[in-house]
Amino acid sequence: MSRNDYQQQLERLREDVLEMSDVVCLRLRKALEALETKDEALAEDVITGDHEINELYLELEGDCIDLLALQQPVAGDLRFIAASFKIITDLERIADLATNLGKYTRWADRDRYPDIDIRHIGTETVDMLEAAMAAYASDDVDAAYDVAAKDERIDDLCERASEVVVRDLLETEAVIAPDDALLDDVERMLLTIRDLERVGDHAVNIAARTLYMVENDDELIF
Amino acid sequence: MATNGKADTSSEEETETIISTAIETGESRDRGPTESPRTVVTARDLDVYYGQERALDGVDIEIPENRVTAIIGPSGCGKSTFLRCINRMNDGIDACRVDGELRFHGTDVYDQGIDPVALRRKIGMVFQKPNPFPKSIYDNVAYGLRVQGRAGEVDLDAAVERALRSAALWDEVKDQLDSSGLDLSGGQQQRLCIARAIAPDPEVILMDEPASALDPIATAKVEDLIDDLAEEYTVVIVTHNMQQAARISDRTAVFLTGGELVEFDDTAKVFENPDHDRVEDYITGKFG
Numbered sequence: 001m002s003r004n005d006y007q008q009q010l011e012r013l014r015e016d017v018l019e020m021s022d023v024v025c026l027r028l029r030k031a032l033e034a035l036e037t038k039d040e041a042l043a044e045d046v047i048t049g050d051h052e053i054n055e056l057y058l059e060l061e062g063d064c065i066d067l068l069a070l071q072q073p074v075a076g077d078l079r080f081i082a083a084s085f086k087i088i089t090d091l092e093r094i095a096d097l098a099t100n101l102g103k104y105t106r107w108a109d110r111d112r113y114p115d116i117d118i119r120h121i122g123t124e125t126v127d128m129l130e131a132a133m134a135a136y137a138s139d140d141v142d143a144a145y146d147v148a149a150k151d152e153r154i155d156d157l158c159e160r161a162s163e164v165v166v167r168d169l170l171e172t173e174a175v176i177a178p179d180d181a182l183l184d185d186v187e188r189m190l191l192t193i194r195d196l197e198r199v200g201d202h203a204v205n206i207a208a209r210t211l212y213m214v215e216n217d218d219e220l221i222f
Numbered sequence: 223m224a225t226n227g228k229a230d231t232s233s234e235e236e237t238e239t240i241i242s243t244a245i246e247t248g249e250s251r252d253r254g255p256t257e258s259p260r261t262v263v264t265a266r267d268l269d270v271y272y273g274q275e276r277a278l279d280g281v282d283i284e285i286p287e288n289r290v291t292a293i294i295g296p297s298g299c300g301k302s303t304f305l306r307c308i309n310r311m312n313d314g315i316d317a318c319r320v321d322g323e324l325r326f327h328g329t330d331v332y333d334q335g336i337d338p339v340a341l342r343r344k345i346g347m348v349f350q351k352p353n354p355f356p357k358s359i360y361d362n363v364a365y366g367l368r369v370q371g372r373a374g375e376v377d378l379d380a381a382v383e384r385a386l387r388s389a390a391l392w393d394e395v396k397d398q399l400d401s402s403g404l405d406l407s408g409g410q411q412q413r414l415c416i417a418r419a420i421a422p423d424p425e426v427i428l429m430d431e432p433a434s435a436l437d438p439i440a441t442a443k444v445e446d447l448i449d450d451l452a453e454e455y456t457v458v459i460v461t462h463n464m465q466q467a468a469r470i471s472d473r474t475a476v477f478l479t480g481g482e483l484v485e486f487d488d489t490a491k492v493f494e495n496p497d498h499d500r501v502e503d504y505i506t507g508k509f510g
Binding site for chain 1: 464465468493494495496501502505506507508
């Protein structure tokens, strides 16, 4: 392979990772829509489509391994491939979380908690993920830091939403006389909140890997 | 600073005394793993010319003791020239002129009081192509000690065995020490040359692409050997193979066109996050 081909492969890897992230963000938005509208068909679409993300992940993982093995990259190229390798793992896990959200659509009654705006938390989280991928796309260090800072807001929103669920549980005295439907709702709502919070954490991981990729700086990792 | 090595008039004994004193007055060689190694070879604003052509341009470097220092760079960047300056192998080239400072344990290598032959006893060299003498394996290794008139001072058999063991060759040749060194495989010949270089017990071993003529298995053995040698010796290796430099060295010096030392740092730093764009371009293959 010529050096030109190698450079083109690097650029293609970046484009493929961005394409994967587009698909993942779309799935996430669909899952949120399904949750909001109780659209089980849409939720099913998200769930059954997860294997496509898994296949894409394996394909890109293979591309990264080939580049490492055959080109033995160093310096900026090495950091780019290493960061991409980690980012596709985050994206694959976000897709799994979108699948979880799709499953909750079938099992939970969203109307029990009118004060919790899952759509708002979800939209903020997807926006954050898209901002992280934009930082990766354009080697934008400032944007990567912005993503990390935004995660605190997502964490706050999720914490407050969890409090609403727990308070409601206590106030309805369901602890004493729980019924299955209520427990399902409580469990699914808490899992929904937790999964969205995790999407935010993965977005921070992507921002952290971007910072490492551009500046060899591991400040945001962990 | 001498223009080349031909003007020296001193004896080997004088040189030996000068260098030994310099070594002994240095810091202790015993050091903990976290302690910074002391410097063995220092270059300050070192220029080398071949006639009107400048081969090295203001090189500043400190080579650490008991470490492997790799020198990489494109063809014609002066990396071999620098290596050969360290033990004055360029002395034989009439047109070669050296300016600036090059010190071994603080002693000016190009001082008129330095005998290059004695210097090379402390700073040995291994070349790109294995070049054993057409002699027995034993005589190849004993050659340096005999030439230096030390055959009577040391237990020659023990010295040969020690050198062959250090070169990871003893087990393969101990039953054929009288066989010709030329009968060995390429990889064994190169390790024989390394044994020959370390038999006089040098402090520094210079290696000019020592594995470039070897197959991958022989290369792996030489690379393992280099790693082992660094426990006892200071190794400076010129290589075109950047992956080899990354694998085996502690510090890497990158020379670029014009004989300029552009970057010298821990090997991991150079290959993961070099400071200079020109170095990044070179090591990622975007150079030129």
